Amino acid sequence: MKLLNKACQYHLPGKDALIRGAIFDLDGTLVDSTETIWRTSDHTLKMNGFRGIDRKTVEKVMGLTIFDLFLQVEPDLNEAQKRRLFEDYKKSYMNFIRHTKVLPNACEALEDARSRGLKMALVTTKSRENAEMISKFFGMRKFFDVVLGFEDTTEHKPSPEPISKAAFLLDLKPEAVVVVGDTEMDVRAGRRAGSATVAVTTGVTPLERLLREKPDYLINSLSEMPEIFRDLAEPQGR
Numbered sequence: 001m002k003l004l005n006k007a008c009q010y011h012l013p014g015k016d017a018l019i020r021g022a023i024f025d026l027d028g029t030l031v032d033s034t035e036t037i038w039r040t041s042d043h044t045l046k047m048n049g050f051r052g053i054d055r056k057t058v059e060k061v062m063g064l065t066i067f068d069l070f071l072q073v074e075p076d077l078n079e080a081q082k083r084r085l086f087e088d089y090k091k092s093y094m095n096f097i098r099h100t101k102v103l104p105n106a107c108e109a110l111e112d113a114r115s116r117g118l119k120m121a122l123v124t125t126k127s128r129e130n131a132e133m134i135s136k137f138f139g140m141r142k143f144f145d146v147v148l149g150f151e152d153t154t155e156h157k158p159s160p161e162p163i164s165k166a167a168f169l170l171d172l173k174p175e176a177v178v179v180v181g182d183t184e185m186d187v188r189a190g191r192r193a194g195s196a197t198v199a200v201t202t203g204v205t206p207l208e209r210l211l212r213e214k215p216d217y218l219i220n221s222l223s224e225m226p227e228i229f230r231d232l233a234e235p236q237g238r
Contacts, residue, residue: 019196019232021119021172023163025181026131028062028203030106030140030222035099037062041069043096044089048081050074059204063157063183065125065150086127093130094137102138103202109225110143116233121146121166121177125156125185146170157185160193167193178232180225187213196232198225 027033034055042052053073061069070077070085077085113120120143124131128149135141146169148162155161160174167174179190182203187210190197199215200222201207210218217228 018235019118019176019178021121021167021170021177022113022229023121023123023166023177023179023190023195024110024144025063025179025183025186026122026124026126026134028182028205029103029180029186029200030110031100031102031134031138032202033100033134034059034062034204036093036096037069039096039099040089040093041066043092044085045070045073048085048088062204063125063181063185065156066127090127090130094133097134097137100134100138102140103222105221105223105225107140109222110140112226113229114143116229118229118233119170119172119177120144121148121170123148123157123162123166125150128152157183158188158192160189163189163193163195167195178228180222184209184213187215191215198228 024030027037038055038058041058046052051073057072058069061072066086066089067082070082122131122135122144126149128147128151131147131149132141135144135147146166148166150156153161153165163179164174167177170177174193174195178196178198179186180198180200181187182200183205187197187199191213197215198217198219199210201210201220
């Protein structure tokens with residue numbers, strides 16, 4: 001574990017500094033889904049008569065919405081075309097779910113957070129429907145009090161709105177949660193909301209892009225989350 005922001009408020013003494021909740025991203029944080037996203041989006045575009053998409057382009061827009069992905073290859077899509085692609089993408093996604101793997105120590109990190117009594121939210125730029133299906137498929141849904149998809153907010157990461165709304169639904173202030181994600185979008189959204197931030201290097205985001213956002217913690221594996229939870233959620237010396 002690397003603590004990057006030693007001056008952050010979450011490490012100051014005092015009861016108000018303790019976190020009471022955790023907000024997790026999904027893709028690249030809890031599951032390795034790049035292959036599924038690529039295969040599903042490529043299939044969806046081609047079945048609608050468009051050219052396909054290469055994996056590198058998919059990696060470039062990880063952390064953004066599926067609409068951003070489609071617009072990367074078909075920038076002139078109208079609203080009706082975007083909606084049809086989105087609906088077909090949702091219908092096709094689970095046909096490619098075998099290419100998604102749960103990342104090491106993901107379930108253990110969620111178990112640890114739950115054992116500490118932390119309230120938890122899953123906040124993703126996926127549709128809520130797909131996020132619900134995927135988290136249930138991999139046995140993770142039971143850990144989350146709230147699941148938010150892109151349709152639940154007007155603005156998306158890196159806007160702080162999804163983090164602030166999730167905190168509100170958890171009956172917490174954003175300052176009382178830690179945001180865990182694998183992209184600069186997650187870190188920026190958490191920081192703008194006023195939350196502690198953990199960047200995990202298990203996704204496709206280059207390290208330099210994560211470092212540029214100055215997360216409070218940088219970790220290589222979710223196995224390091226229990227130590228962070230101890231740091232942020234337990235009284236120190238009291």
